[in-house]
Amino acid sequence: MAFKLASSPHLSTKAQTRGLMFKVMLCALPGVLAQCYFFGWGTLIQIALAIAIAVATEAAVLKLRARPVGKTISDNSAALTGLLIGVAIPALAPWWIAAIGVVFAILVVKQLYGGLGNNIFNPAMAAYVMLLISFPVQMTTWVAPSGAALNDIGLMQSLSIIFQGADAEQILAYRAGIDGVTMATPLDAVKTGLSTGLTLDEILTKASFSDGFGIGWAAINLAYLAGGLVMLKLKLIRWQISTAILASLFVCASIGYLLSPDTHMGPLMHLFSGATMLAAFFIATDPVTAATSTRGRLIFGALIGLLVYLIRSFGGYPDAFAFAVLLANLCAPFIDYYVKPRAYGHRASR
């Protein structure tokens, strides 16, 4: 067995926030591209809009707070928040949805608490929850994914719908599936289906589930999963949170599915629909608002998985990652306090 020896100088590059955030954004690219493929130009427009407003708001607030503007802006954290919000809101939502959400995220959730590193809540998710509570109609109006959609939307059309608004009929036309019936997101369809007394098998016979998981959403989740694995490989994030989320969601969903397969979604469907992969790899792993100890991260992730399962299955909203992440953010300092390793020599019991 040979020990590898490296001679001096032992140079190493220092990881900086700026590069880290930029790499995270790059890793989100496959997911973003998949989303663009299925939901059209709207996604890209929303992302561009959200990033622009995020950077502008951050600059304005920093100026007000008399902090160095250029240096802080270039850490890319505002841009990442913008990207996450742009991805999370429906592709054809009116422009002011993105604007209000991003300003709330940067101004209230992040800068009022003291800027990057001091915020308690994940800015993107807090903004998403705010938007979802304030504008439930706009925030749940997803267009039909391409491949299942009746009408395709071009770039100019997307622009005009986002910036000038569209009447209800137009929106309805873009939400129509091949069979002409308005399509909901898979999680939404399951939730409404179950509430009207259908069994899961009956719901899954609808056109939007022709590939078993809901057209588009499974592929988008796979793309985010790929990006997430790259992040793990590059050591941009630690494995504990993501793994714990997916494992706990899988276990909870399996138990529910085994107990009552007619009224509960299967575990794979939980993992590959909605925002699961995006949230597990890109949102919950935010180093500022997540738990920071190793065991703490595991508990933090498991808590998110459990909450997501509970809210998706028994709550009022079809998807639950934003709520789960915020609730877990609240618990993070508490979790870290109790899993602190005992200093050597102290008594075992506290």
Next chain:
Amino acid sequence: MSNYRDIAWQGLWKNNPGLVQLLGLCPLLAVTATLTNAIGLGLATLVVLVGSNVLVSLVREFVPKEIRIPVFVMIIAALVTCVQLLINAYAYGLYLSLGIFLPLIVTNCVIIGRAEAFASRNSVVKAAFDGLMMGLGFTLVLMLLGACREVLGQGTLFDGADLLLGDWAKGLTVHLWQVDTNFLLAMLPPGAFIAMGFLIAVKNMIDKQLEARKPAPEAAPAVTRARITKVS
């Protein structure tokens, strides 16, 4: 006279029950979704506050110290019942929209706080004036918060003013802009908390500016001589 000016300054600004003492937050946050509700509840609180301060000040000599709190609470509860019956009789719509928060004025800490801290130690006239100023300060904060939330939430002002003032007030409703969808956050309690935070921040900012504008007290001229023989 400067004493009364001080009481007014304390109630309206320096020791404002809403912005500084943060008393009575429950009605402050719950019913300020519209300006009309805010005015209604503010006025009801104002009347109760003045009445309770006067009564408490009148009986302050005869109430043993040990049982003063129950006595104060009964006085306040009696007044609140009167106000509640009056509103029920003359502004039924407002009565319905204020709901449980009208009888809950009994538990508003501003009222018991002023009774205990001020009225039980001061003469009737002073106590009445203090009640008026504290009540006004509270009402103004309620109105400001209500106006902000109503404008942000549904783009109107004085929506439903007829509930408070009668049918002629329907014309008072001002539509600032037309919104297709209400901004629900501003109308829900979390929005009230956020707006309240911003109001307090604005007040602190104004205080700071006033402080900065005030000329600094002149420092005593520094004596640089090594030996002082004669100071004029």
